[in-house]
Amino acid sequence: MTETTNNLYYFDLQRQLWQDYFDLDIKENKWAPRVSKCFVKQHYTCRTYGFPKHIVEQRLQTITQQFQRTINELQQYILQSEQNVKYWQPYIYPAILSNAINECVKSAQQRLRQEFDYKKKMLALDSNDCSLITKFYDLKPNEVQIQLAKQIWQTTASILKTKAQEEIL
Structure with a gap:
């Protein structure tokens, strides 16, 4: 149950990041090819921006499926624990156990969340850099x-x- 909860939060972080890719490209109405190493070196930017639309959509779809499958698996664990709770000694409320697992996983994933937040910020900044460089060359x-x-x-x-x-x- 703990591993499944961990996976659920991880897939949600991935989903949010890829949704940001999608939203950014929709907002700008621009689906750029991935930036080349040469461009990055010449313009002192990063390479996190510029996935083609079909890649972003495909990745979002895959993550959404993984996310839903993990939710279903977690629901099965919860139902199973509610059935088995009568045999536990000492008695533990399933809701308390579930909340404890959630808090434990959230705490353990704090650094991972920070890394994903960093990636999301870099995505926005890289997008802005590419836009400004394009405007310069225009x-x-x-x-x-x-x-x-x-x-x-x-x-x-x-x-x-x-x-x-x-x-x-």
Whole structure:
């Protein structure tokens, strides 16, 4: 029952992340191909943005099915525990046991939730970066302007990396 509860919360985190991918692309009405390594290196961005629509929809559908299957499995465990409760010594209320398992799993997944929250924030930021870079190139800059912009992006990336390292220390 604990493992199934853990899986349920994990699938929900995945579902939320992929739903954010979907919502972001729907909002922008843009289903971009995955950003190349060369683009990332030249523009000092990340590669978390840009899944094709069919991949996002397929992943959402798979996760939704896993999520529903896990809910059904958890309901079976709950029904089973309600049937077996009369044999337990000492008696434990199934609702109390279920709540204890939920709290234990939530506590154990705190770091995982933080990682998923980070991924969701990076998704939004990467999307914004790609949009701004596209708008920059739509202005038809000359080669000097492109090189200056790349230097600015590199300097900004270096500053942010240094700040992140300082925060770790």
